[in-house]
Amino acid sequence: MTAEPMLQASSVTRRFGALTAVDALDLEVRAGELFCLLGANGAGKTTTIHLFLCFLAPDAGSVRVGGVDPVEDPQGARRQLAYIPENVALYPHLSGIESVDLFCRMGGTRLPPARLEELLERSGLARADARRRVSGYSKGMRQKVGLAIAYAREAKALVLDEPLSGLDPEAASDFCAELGRIRDGGAAVLMTTHDLFRAKELGGRIGIMRAGRLVEELAASDVDARELERLYLHHMRAAPGDAPAPRATS
């Protein structure tokens, strides 16, 4: 990999009172790369995401989004980002098209209706559904609207916070396929998930977080699904300061 890192955390620590949510985290996601962040609840994944989204400032270390420090220039950093949360919260009385239009206009751009339809179609939402009110949408459909919003921004980095939880297998598979296409389009993708199988399937790099630290970082191609699960469970069950998990040789 020679591309410049789009998302970069250098020795980042973030505390909430006595709790250290992120502890000396070093993380880089380059353009055209997909990085899956695994970890139990409370491991610090969402805090990491919030640091990149400028919703939290680090207590120590630095965060960069496309070379921009979000603490100094939150707008500059956010201009390069798109974000899909676990639940894409939309205004229930708007249709899919109106929702994408709304978020575009909030960001200061206006797209013609044909372009909005095209974006929703690209994200996998049927044309008829795009005109329905989102109050009747399933979670998977709302995630597709989230993807369309991300497409509309033409963002260089996409940050996703557990977008797969609650999706049925088909919706999750479609969603992951779309993420793969976004990565192939040259965007940096950082996703937190509990789904080891999808993390392995998506390829790219995988990081395992525990108690705010990135305790394991590996290429998806280096492990099979079973080995990834073994590694994950080892780290989740290990006491702090334990030796790294030995890799099994295939």
Add this chain to the structure above:
Amino acid sequence: MMGLVARLELAHWRRNRALWRPLLATALAVLAAAVWATAEDAAQREAHREAANEARGQWEAQGAKHPHGMAHFGDFAFRPAGPLARLDRGVQARLGKVIFMEGHRQGAPMHADVARAGTVARFPRPDAAFLLHTLVPLLLVFLGGAGLARDRESGRLKLALVHGARAHAVLGGHTLALWGLGLALLGLGVVAALDTNVECGDPAHAAIERLPAFVVLHALFLALVAAGVVAATAWLPSARAALLTLLAAWVLGTALLPRAAAGVADAWFPLPSQDDFQAQLRASREAGPDGHDPRDAFIATRREAMLREHGVDTVEALPLNFDGIAMQLDEEFGNRVWDEHYGALSHQLARQVRAVSLAALVNPFQAIDNLSMTLAGTDLAHDLAFQEQAEAHRRELIAKLNHEHAYGGSRTGDWSAEASAEFLAALGGFTYRVPPLAEALRGRVAELVALTFWALLLLALQRRAARRLERGTLAC
């Protein structure tokens, strides 16, 4: 962008039927209060016109009559309510609207509405201004307290901010929606109270000058409430915390602080009881000359001086009627007594009003309440102005009658001489002149400063909240 957020909020209210009931109830309450007050005002204006015409007719029907007899016959000063009193009755319901003007004494206002009210009616009937100062802010608290919090708790705010929305525009949009609703209710009240049939008298003319100020200051107050609601929702961590804080502020601002301010003002600058005041007034008055008593020492001294001046031995030989002079001496002494006692009372009342005005610096609800009454011409200052004008008219009337008594051609002791019907008819009736707006607002500087200060403070708080939301130092 701000308009976009405001439209989203308005669309949410439109689609959420649970919100319709409080919205419609508030709108109907404002409308009913304004319509009722307008109807009542029309009836009262008609009653005043009839009473004033009747009083004038009775005065003129006396024909030729002894001037001092007419001084005792007296006349009435009516205070017409200006058209804006339909929006804010102020303290008018507790104060009289009619003063009987006669010789020898300063009249007190009578026929207050509360005197006609049932004994179970503790509070006067709510008017549109009361609803705009209390119920409408409460509605904005309930609607606004949920608006931004709903976006925050659903994650929409986060999604919007990441995708380029500016936090100040989001907060501004929510404020704009709340303000728009407040303005619609204000407009409803004002339009309902408008009467194209107002007579072209002075109060109606003054209302034309004051209505824009009334609307602008209420719009500023509603903007302040909307900004405060959104600022509190942005700063406080949850919708529940924001709602509780805002409700506490509402109770403080609308009920507790105004009562505390009035209580403190009364304790610091106490007024004498009615009995004490009248007893002191009587004692002071009795220490002076009595124009009806020829043996009165003060009158006797003046009589001797006048006899010397004219070189005659008896009052009957004077080329004038000394009884008229004695009556005017009596009157002038009485005027000094009224000035002293009523002046002290007015001074004490003014100090109470100033104390309550200062309390408005910490309470914008009090500030708008005071300003609203002033603009509607229904506050204490306008009542005192009415009393002063009526008293000035009374003194002029009695002085003219005494002058006619003294120099109208009769001689001392002649109580049968009559002033001509033409002379008496030429003595004009009383007309209330509404104080100019600038003069009325001069006593409300603290309230104007308070509204401006609170508007700027809340705007600053909102901008700071927006900066912190964008930088992630405030939870979104």
